[in-house]
Amino acid sequence: MSASAPAGTDSSAPHGHPEEGFFRKYLWSTDHKIIAMQYLLTGMAMALIGGFTVYAFRMQVAFPGESVPGFGQVTPGAYNALVTSHGTVMIFWVAMPVLIAAFGNYLIPLMIGCDDMVFPRLNRLSYQIFLLSAVVFIATFFVDGGAFGGAWTAYPPLSTKPEYSLTPLGAPLWLIAVALEFVAFLIGGINFVTTVMNSRAPGMKMFDVPIVVWMIIAASILFMASIGPLIAGAMMMLMDQLAGTHFYDPTQGGDPVLWQHLFWFFGHPEVYVVLFPALGIVAEVITVFARKKLFAYKTVLYTAIGTCVLSFFVWAHHQFVAGIDPRMANVFSVTTLLISVPIAEMLFVFIATLYGGSIRLATPMLWALAFLVEFLLGGVTGIFLGASAADIYFHDTYFVVAHFHYTFFPIAFIAVFAGLTYWFPKMFGRMMNETLGKIHFWGTVIPFNFIFIPLFITGASGDHRRIYNYNHFPDLARPELQDLRVLATVALVVLLAFQLVFLVNFFWSMRKGRKAEANPWKANTLEWAAASPPPHGNFAELPTVYRGPYEYSVPDRPDDYWPQHMPG
Amino acid sequence: MLTRYVEAASSYAQDIDGLITLITVLVGFWFLVAQAVLFGLIFRFRAKQGVKAQYISGEEKSQKRWVTIPHMLVLVCDVFIIVGAVRVWTDVKQTLPPADHTVRIVSQQWAWTFIQPGPDGKLDTEDDIKTIDELHVKEGATYHFQLLSRDVLHSFSVPAFRLKQDAVPGRLITGWFKPTRPGAYDIQCAEICGIGHGIMAARLFVETPEEHQKWMEKLSPVARAPTPQAEAEQENTPPAEGASAGAGAE
Numbered sequence: 001m002s003a004s005a006p007a008g009t010d011s012s013a014p015h016g017h018p019e020e021g022f023f024r025k026y027l028w029s030t031d032h033k034i035i036a037m038q039y040l041l042t043g044m045a046m047a048l049i050g051g052f053t054v055y056a057f058r059m060q061v062a063f064p065g066e067s068v069p070g071f072g073q074v075t076p077g078a079y080n081a082l083v084t085s086h087g088t089v090m091i092f093w094v095a096m097p098v099l100i101a102a103f104g105n106y107l108i109p110l111m112i113g114c115d116d117m118v119f120p121r122l123n124r125l126s127y128q129i130f131l132l133s134a135v136v137f138i139a140t141f142f143v144d145g146g147a148f149g150g151a152w153t154a155y156p157p158l159s160t161k162p163e164y165s166l167t168p169l170g171a172p173l174w175l176i177a178v179a180l181e182f183v184a185f186l187i188g189g190i191n192f193v194t195t196v197m198n199s200r201a202p203g204m205k206m207f208d209v210p211i212v213v214w215m216i217i218a219a220s221i222l223f224m225a226s227i228g229p230l231i232a233g234a235m236m237m238l239m240d241q242l243a244g245t246h247f248y249d250p251t252q253g254g255d256p257v258l259w260q261h262l263f264w265f266f267g268h269p270e271v272y273v274v275l276f277p278a279l280g281i282v283a284e285v286i287t288v289f290a291r292k293k294l295f296a297y298k299t300v301l302y303t304a305i306g307t308c309v310l311s312f313f314v315w316a317h318h319q320f321v322a323g324i325d326p327r328m329a330n331v332f333s334v335t336t337l338l339i340s341v342p343i344a345e346m347l348f349v350f351i352a353t354l355y356g357g358s359i360r361l362a363t364p365m366l367w368a369l370a371f372l373v374e375f376l377l378g379g380v381t382g383i384f385l386g387a388s389a390a391d392i393y394f395h396d397t398y399f400v401v402a403h404f405h406y407t408f409f410p411i412a413f414i415a416v417f418a419g420l421t422y423w424f425p426k427m428f429g430r431m432m433n434e435t436l437g438k439i440h441f442w443g444t445v446i447p448f449n450f451i452f453i454p455l456f457i458t459g460a461s462g463d464h465r466r467i468y469n470y471n472h473f474p475d476l477a478r479p480e481l482q483d484l485r486v487l488a489t490v491a492l493v494v495l496l497a498f499q500l501v502f503l504v505n506f507f508w509s510m511r512k513g514r515k516a517e518a519n520p521w522k523a524n525t526l527e528w529a530a531a532s533p534p535p536h537g538n539f540a541e542l543p544t545v546y547r548g549p550y551e552y553s554v555p556d557r558p559d560d561y562w563p564q565h566m567p568g
Numbered sequence: 569m570l571t572r573y574v575e576a577a578s579s580y581a582q583d584i585d586g587l588i589t590l591i592t593v594l595v596g597f598w599f600l601v602a603q604a605v606l607f608g609l610i611f612r613f614r615a616k617q618g619v620k621a622q623y624i625s626g627e628e629k630s631q632k633r634w635v636t637i638p639h640m641l642v643l644v645c646d647v648f649i650i651v652g653a654v655r656v657w658t659d660v661k662q663t664l665p666p667a668d669h670t671v672r673i674v675s676q677q678w679a680w681t682f683i684q685p686g687p688d689g690k691l692d693t694e695d696d697i698k699t700i701d702e703l704h705v706k707e708g709a710t711y712h713f714q715l716l717s718r719d720v721l722h723s724f725s726v727p728a729f730r731l732k733q734d735a736v737p738g739r740l741i742t743g744w745f746k747p748t749r750p751g752a753y754d755i756q757c758a759e760i761c762g763i764g765h766g767i768m769a770a771r772l773f774v775e776t777p778e779e780h781q782k783w784m785e786k787l788s789p790v791a792r793a794p795t796p797q798a799e800a801e802q803e804n805t806p807p808a809e810g811a812s813a814g815a816g817a818e
Binding site: 009075076077079080147149150151155156158164165166229250251255256257290291292293294295296297298299321322323326329330333336337338340341344345347348349351352353354355356357358359360361369372373377380381383384387388389390393394395396397457461462464465466467468469472473475476525550552553555556560 | 570572573574584587588591592594595596598599602603606609610613614615616619620621622623624625626627631632633634638639642643644647650652653654655656657658660661662677689695702719720721723725727728730731733734736737738739741752753754756757758760761762763764765766767769772794
């Protein structure tokens with residue numbers, strides 16, 4: 001992966017950073033931009049694994065028992081392992097590294113106008129632990145008994161006892177991989193927060209920090225505050241698996257539901273951990289391509305803080321029917337529905353930002369707008385699941401699957417594509433191809449809806465999750481339901497095929513794309529004050545900040561943008 | 569509305585369906601309005617030669633109205649939904665109406681065992697009726713269920729009843745249902761429980777009182793029922809031992 005060297009790296013080395021050899025420059029670098037690229041490319045490679053697993057198991061659902069081209073026969077055990085791996089990979093090794101680590105690492109120093117993270121070697125360590133976690137995870141496929149198949153939520157006792165899960169090595173290795181990944185992001189999060197607190201450019205006040213940086217900081221704090229209980233829980237689970245303890249073993253006085261509380265106490269804030277950076281990216285792209293000041297900047301910040309706080313009080317909505325005291329469901333139903341208010345407000349703010357704009361539908365803007373369109377459906381369908389009594393029916397059905405994919409896919413892919421196509425000129429000093437970009441856009445967004453709208457319907461019809469062949473259930477074996485499953489699978493294959501367009505565009509443009517100037521989108525934020533691509537050390541001269549990041553179309557100025565670092 | 573996709577066969581199915589319809593109407597309205605406004609703005613404010621965008625900070629009260637009023641309205645809708653959800657939830661999960669019958673449901677990797685009282689109306693007696701992967705119940709009677717698991721988590725799910733409850737090893741979870749419509753319906757395990765999760769299916773038969781009576785007579789269970797001691801063992805022992813207890817005849 002690291003062979004794909006960014007173009008234009010032969011630019012002259014700035015002061016204090018002498019030219020380095022290939023190894024030190026790309027594999028052992030402390031440059032935040034190189035570490036960001038490492039996270040990005042690792043995340044993209046893991047996305048291929050996540051995409052392949054979903055291809056294999058969706059083919060089995062659509063055409064049960066048939067050999068899947070490129071995979072072979074999907075046995076029930078393999079099916080569970082594929083489902084588990086898909087969820088784990090997409091959340092822990094795609095969404096997290098790309099949204100938080102890649103964009104966070106790349107954007108924070110550039111957007112606050114400093115030369116690097118405050119702890120560059122800690123930063124390098126963070127990536128190395130992350131890479132190790134990915135290797136450990138991939139190893140689970142090759143150990144005796146195969147990869148863990150107890151779902152990404154890993155509920156005990158299934159996950160703790162090999163006689164139940166039949167994966168004596170896969171389960172503990174899976175847990176170790178996930179725990180290592182947490183360590184990597186803890187280190188990264190500390191670095192992000194410290195950097196933004198201490199290294200902002202002279203003149204940059206708290207309310208001059210771009211929203212995407214704020215959002216990554218909010219996400220990092222949220223992650224660090226919620227991960228502790230889960231790390232403790234994971235250690236207890238590991239000891240149950242390997243050392244014979246009984247924290248979750250009901251036959252010895254343990255409690256399996258304890259894990260669910262620890263897991264979801266992290267698991268629900270985690271949704272916002274990945275959502276926030278995505279919203280931040282969308283905010284940047286929308287303001288630039290609508291040439292508009294962000295509507296109510298402070299409101300966005302306050303709603304983000306409100307969401308962070310509330311998100312610690314909603315976790316048990318994953319457990320309404322899990323055997324908790326039924327009275328608790330009422331409390332968590334209230335908090336869950338309340339959290340719709342700040343999130344709705346944030347979306348309203350983004351929509352309001354478009355009013356009076358001068359909207360250019362370039363590829364990054366298409367992605368950002370598609371995020372709003374698709375995420376809205378993910379948001380409103382969450383209400384069905386947050387309302388306790390309705391969740392009795394929808395819990396663990398494909399309705400849930402469709403709902404969270406309408407949130408996660410916009411987050412982990414649509415917003416990421418918005419960010420990548422937007423910052424690509426900065427990252428590699430070249431423009432991406434617009435035509436290929438638009439083909440990829442439509443080839444992704446249209447099939448995406450054809451995957452998950454049918455799954456809302458099968459879910460409402462009673463399809464429960466993680467079932468490899470619905471023919472065992474007479475009420476679900478109806479041909480009209482099977483047609484919907486086939487439709488979703490076909491749409492998935494189409495969507496996956498169109499990702500090739502992106503890969504071609506990405507790697508071709510990196511070397512052969514049209515040369516980009518320093519500020520091709522005429523944006524205000526500080527990263528565009530650096531060269532494209534920025535050299536190690538970022539700025540020829542560290543910038544001073546004179547104004548907020550969203551001063552677009554200011555009256556009585558000839559230009560419709562006013563960069564933060566321009567005096568006057 | 570949900571009955572378009574799945575039959576409704578229990579007393580509280582229509583309450584849950586009603587709640588789902590309420591939510592659909594409220595959030596559907598918001599969804600359509602938001603999408604209409606979003607697309608409207610995109611078309612209305614496409615870049616035009618020589619037309620500069622407006623400068624709106626959104627920080628003034630008169631401007632902020634445009635988001636604060638909708639967000640107050642979202643809150644109002646939330647209140648309606650919460651009230652509906654809590655009311656239905658209280659009926660379905662928090663209260664136990666007096667039972668006509670009790671059924672014990674034992675889940676294990678990967679089968680359901682249903683134990684119902686025989687003619688004497690009591691569980692844990694010699695005439696208990698025990699069925700595997702088949703549950704026969706009487707239309708119009710209120711049932712309590714006692715849900716158990718012998719090994720891992722399972723979830724007793726009957727879509728036609730709008731009923732779902734996880735089974736947790738080491739706990740006995742009680743709930744209720746009242747079948748209202750004769751027919752045969754799927755019982756699923758809705759919580760992943762190992763490689764056999766996908767075949768952990770059972771069938772629910774809601775019978776008229778006469779049919780149900782005939783079924784009970786036909787089963788003539790005394791010879792096949794487990795003894796009370798064996799039954800007690802099943803609950804408290806680890807799965808391996810408990811699994812064979814059902815075979816013990818008099």
